Amino acid sequence: MSPHTLKIQDAFDEPACERNRNKDPKARKKGCSKPLIPGATAGGCSFDGAKIVLQPITDVAHLIHAPLACEGNSWDNRGAASSGPTLWRTSFTTDLTELDIVMGHSERKLFKAIREIKEAYAPAAIFVYATCVTAMIGDDIEAVCKRAAEKFAIPVVPVNAPGFAGSKNLGNKLAGEVLLDHVIGTVEPDDPGHHDINILGEFNLSGEFWLVKPLLDRLDIRVRACIPGDARYLQVASAHRARAAMMVCSTALINLARKMEERWDIPFFEGSFYGISATSEALRRIAELLVMKGADTELLNRTEALVVEEEERAWKRLEVYRPRLEGKRVLLNTGGVKSWSVVQSLMEIGMEIVGTSVKKSTADDKERIKQILKDENHLYESVAPRELYSMLSEQKADIMLSGGRTQFIALKAKMPWLDINQERHHAYAGYDGMVQLARQIDLAIHNPIWAQVREPAPWEQAMTTEEKLEDRTASASNFAGETAGDDC
Numbered sequence: 001m002s003p004h005t006l007k008i009q010d011a012f013d014e015p016a017c018e019r020n021r022n023k024d025p026k027a028r029k030k031g032c033s034k035p036l037i038p039g040a041t042a043g044g045c046s047f048d049g050a051k052i053v054l055q056p057i058t059d060v061a062h063l064i065h066a067p068l069a070c071e072g073n074s075w076d077n078r079g080a081a082s083s084g085p086t087l088w089r090t091s092f093t094t095d096l097t098e099l100d101i102v103m104g105h106s107e108r109k110l111f112k113a114i115r116e117i118k119e120a121y122a123p124a125a126i127f128v129y130a131t132c133v134t135a136m137i138g139d140d141i142e143a144v145c146k147r148a149a150e151k152f153a154i155p156v157v158p159v160n161a162p163g164f165a166g167s168k169n170l171g172n173k174l175a176g177e178v179l180l181d182h183v184i185g186t187v188e189p190d191d192p193g194h195h196d197i198n199i200l201g202e203f204n205l206s207g208e209f210w211l212v213k214p215l216l217d218r219l220d221i222r223v224r225a226c227i228p229g230d231a232r233y234l235q236v237a238s239a240h241r242a243r244a245a246m247m248v249c250s251t252a253l254i255n256l257a258r259k260m261e262e263r264w265d266i267p268f269f270e271g272s273f274y275g276i277s278a279t280s281e282a283l284r285r286i287a288e289l290l291v292m293k294g295a296d297t298e299l300l301n302r303t304e305a306l307v308v309e310e311e312e313r314a315w316k317r318l319e320v321y322r323p324r325l326e327g328k329r330v331l332l333n334t335g336g337v338k339s340w341s342v343v344q345s346l347m348e349i350g351m352e353i354v355g356t357s358v359k360k361s362t363a364d365d366k367e368r369i370k371q372i373l374k375d376e377n378h379l380y381e382s383v384a385p386r387e388l389y390s391m392l393s394e395q396k397a398d399i400m401l402s403g404g405r406t407q408f409i410a411l412k413a414k415m416p417w418l419d420i421n422q423e424r425h426h427a428y429a430g431y432d433g434m435v436q437l438a439r440q441i442d443l444a445i446h447n448p449i450w451a452q453v454r455e456p457a458p459w460e461q462a463m464t465t466e467e468k469l470e471d472r473t474a475s476a477s478n479f480a481g482e483t484a485g486d487d488c
């Protein structure tokens, strides 16, 4: 069995994942990917998943060893933000042609591209991504990266997650393995401290981690590495010296969190920064883990004081929105955003959840949602766009929160919609993020445009009730055969 096949099997065997633990050994080997239904949209490939996890490391040059389309498909499709370097957003690809492949020039071209990037940009490191074509023609990117690293005296990291290996989620996990094999632990920091933590699976979408970091700063808690959002290569390379870790997106990097605990004794917990109580809970858990690992116990008191102060301030700011949002019904189709904490945060401000997708939630997440909602009828594994459209056009919800792929369902039903997935333009993390979320929902629901677009068009005024019903059924059937999934 090839080392790469072993790596993939290892990624599927995840003892920290409850769903995986409950399977028998044979089922575990098959992994979690479900075969696609013909006509369903597939989401990203493994290469895309690996790139999503690694690209936000901002001072690294990300070189895609492939024909041009792979980079075109995956470049910068999320709103991760950087507080410094912009190199990560520069698109590098070997842009292989048929001639390169037929003539066997591709490895040489890769080596040359690494040299050009090093000379022109002097990056902290270069990550080289294998893709379907370069893996199928048998390019040995490990050997090329090793040779280039020696020759140019710079870390050159092979990312072996070609698209055909599996799903986007597998790619996320393989990216975690790449960091474990080639990056984390390669640099010893000269300033390790008792208050150092890692945040794993936080992508800093729309810069939302910057709403949380000031809270940690006030507690003298240092983020040694936030992986991957707004990360620097050296921070990731020295992440093994953190005392504790918080895992934000469990489906993406659970293997990284578990293996860092095994290798470097870094305890971790799974938490969320969405919502007031979830943020407070996360801060408390971070403080508890640090104290467990040797920090002074007064950190617990300082954390409690900060939580009380910040909660009070946030509730005060929310006062203006609560009467306007109280009792409004929300339909959630959140993809990978932590659905349980979004559910909890919306209920905190008095909104009612009429339905939430749990397709990409872990078993633990689903259990949490059931407990919060106290009714599992509002959970759905997958819902056809036609049904979403019907729910919205029949006004069973006042707003839909989802990702960009499903926005047109809401807009066609003439109902308010708010982007809550990776392309969102507002930051919703922490206490200030919760206030921002309430503000954006308020703006969306009370936008005067809805009254105008719901007015019947001149040609509709003469329609009979039967004709209107027929028109609505025809609109719903436009969505037939699609899936309502959203990226995460």
Ligand code: SF4
Pocket (backbone or CB within 6 Å): 045, 046, 047, 048, 066, 069, 070, 073, 130, 131, 132, 133, 162, 163, 164
């Ligand atoms: S790696 Fe393969 S599946 Fe992914 S974009 Fe490239 S060709 Fe397509």
